[in-house]
Amino acid sequence: MKKESSVKPQAITLPQKSLTAPAALRGLTVLVLGVALFLAQAMMAAARGAPESFADLAEQISPSVVNITTSTVVAGRTGPQGVVPEGSPFEDFFNNLPNGGDGAPRRSSALGSGFVISEDGYIVTNNHVIEGADEIMIEFFEGFELPAEVIGTDKNTDIALLKVESDAPLKFVPFGDSDIVRVGEWVMAMGNPLGQGFSVSAGIVSARNRALSGTYDDYIQTDAAINRGNSGGPLFNMNGEVIGVNTAILSPNGGSIGIGFAMASGVVTRVVDQLQEFGETRRGWLGVRIQDVTEDVAEAIGLEKASGALITDVPDGPAKEAGLLAGDVIMSFDGVEVGDTRGLVKKVGNTEVGKAVRVLVHRDGKTQTLLVTLGRRETAEGAVPAVATPAEPEAPAEKEVLGMTVSPLTDELREQLELPETAQGLVVKAVDEASAAFEKGLRAGDVITEAGQQKVAEIADLEARIQSAKDSGRKSLLLLIRRAGEPRFVAVALQ
Template sequence: MVAQATVAQARPESFAELAEKISPAVVNITTSTVVAGRTGPQGIVPEGSPFEDFFREFQDRQGNGDRPRRTSALGSGFVISEDGFVVTNNHVIDGADEILIEFFSGEELPAKLIGKDPNTDIALLKVESDKPLDFVNFGDSDTARVGDWVIAMGNPLGQGFSVSAGIVSARNRALSGSYDDYIQTDAAINRGNSGGPLFNMDGQVVGVNTAILSPNGGSIGIGFSMASNVVTKVVDQLKEFGETRRGWLGVRIQNVTEDMVDAIEGLDKAAGAMVTDVPEGPARDAGLLAGDVITTFDGKQVEDVRGLVRQVGNTDVGKTVRIVVLRDGETKNIKVTLGRRETAEGNGATPAPEQPETVEKEILGLTVTPLTDDMRSELGVAEGTEGLVVTNVDESSKAFEKGLRAGDVLTEASQQKLTSVSDLEKRISEAKEAGRKSLLLLVRRGGEPRFVALNIED
């Protein structure tokens, strides 16, 4: 009875007072983009190809013609300072030439883009106002516990301001990138909620609502918010530099697995990151070698590849750090001065992916083909996006039941990027070998991301 009474006291009678307090800082975002028109699919696929019909039908739905047309999209965001800085998702504003912010009061102000980070899907905007704006503060997402109450605010399905409540369902979800740290929640998140805040009961932002796992595009109680402790670091850099500046070690690494423990002298558990290659860069200059197992970085234990990548990325560019490695059964301390990841990638330090092969294939009821530059234009996909275009879906397949349709773009499978049909086949084979019954796909439709767990059983 005491336990039941404690639970009853912990549950809030109403979220109204909290919602009233923080809602003035939550905004709706409308973007506008001019898209060049086309007269048809000529030059993209051979005349008479079934793919030609697919593109023609898609263009008919979008409004055919060779005149430029203006498209709009809706999303959410929140004000983080009285002088008008606004946080949202990158995919909400990506490619937009006009951004309009609508406040809870109904007032509208144009916004300019300060900077964006596709890796964490975060963007920073700025509006000019003749009066101080209501704003909210970030909280410490590391203190959020599974079971804590949270509320999501935003503009779901373009219907205007809305509030939903739920709990933290899981922590530390890694879904689609090296720097991910998602909070999973069952608070209702739908299309249009992207970029909106996830609040704790103190009215602090602990996450930025980014994606949902759904078979049909609507909320089924599995939503993901990028943790505030990731967002604040990105926002600070965007505000100061207009871009991110992440630390770069310059190694290729893989996880240490259980079957490696007996094979590597001095290794007593499956932890750390094994160096597989050391191209030109800070690590080579410092003396790291392929075969080294990195166990400690800058005084912190390295659990796995994901942990090391995040640790390095969150460290200041130019900082000299101490790395502990296991080499030939002995522990060695090595000092490395970190470079900048963005500069390294711009200089080609990270090999560019090969051009995808031009092939169309049916897999798991989906007919897919690699995304090309021309297809990006036709489908309104952001420049630089890589993946596979769904050209047809077998209506008797599980993929169709899950809501996948022609025109969807598959960008990742099992949290790994897709650039070719063979990539998808490999991910399916790996999942089957690992005994998994489904494959997690990151699907983009009209710029909106969602995760689909597709059954792969024969």
């Protein structure tokens, strides 16, 4: 209910002697026009805040949204396996039932959504909607169906590109710019939820730049209802442009609770362009392992602020050929400042394969620019990290340092830890639970390969690095740790 103002508008009187009739009329005209303008602006503001209706938009975009049905041949069942959980008190009862089935292969169907992006029949959906399918059928809003073929897929972003052949041009929708989408804007989702056919839901953008699990994640979060079957469908802005592809929901029960995620169109368009051109993705590859720069790591290596991407390992590849080293902090890539590892990975992946880019690194307290020619990530997934020349001390010993009991690697320790013969460093045999090292996550079985960005093979090497850090006024020492073969930098406070 609208609250009435306690201040009443004053009555307007026209002095008969001081104001002529024509002047009075002009005054009233100005007043009326002013009120009309104010009301018009208020109505426009209200319209921008909350649409009166989504009907016109739904009518406009519906012909370009499709339902997807897939068919897959699966092995047939030969009994009631999986009817009850293992260990259930009813397990024996069901296992004694006669086998129901002859084991013959059978067909399994699945449902999803998608949308047409060109009049010649290109369709975008999620990879998980069509993955492993033998047959893909596209149902259009007008009621007709067409078979589809897979042009290409990308598991990293869960995007798939399909193609149908049609005698007549198909109605399609354009992509919008997801980078300018703001939290709080109205959006509309459309698709095939729970196999019920074409359905529309609306809500707002509740968050942006969400990362779920993938390397290239950039999700728009929305409270528009998204359920099973909506996967692959479009998320529209109020201009009828696709700003995201509905991909996942956060739910304890499998149903919509108002937390849905759509892969941002800025990611999707790059993937789709490559799938159209090559039938596969071709992402740039730098060839380094990296981690975020924390406050203590920044202090340990003399950085003014905790930003950039710290290189933990440089296997054979473009970065090694260009001279990048473990311990370098990548500050900028191809002229763009690097804030963290996620930003660097996305920037590298979106850069053209074979392009020569300038990489600014922080090394030994100074900055240095290196020129790196990018490789292709898809052909380099199996790259093996380079190893150093072995150097094993003749007289193994152990000692407590920084709250850790450490010992040089021996053949026996390498065998116990399943390390290669060429592995070198100090193995952590025990960690004091009250120490800074334990707080930082170091545990027995970790191998220290570097300290202060220099290799260590003997306990004396580690002690020398500690003393050098203290002499330089450092409060912490940067250690390169390997656990199960994976490298990680840890800054441990000097006690």
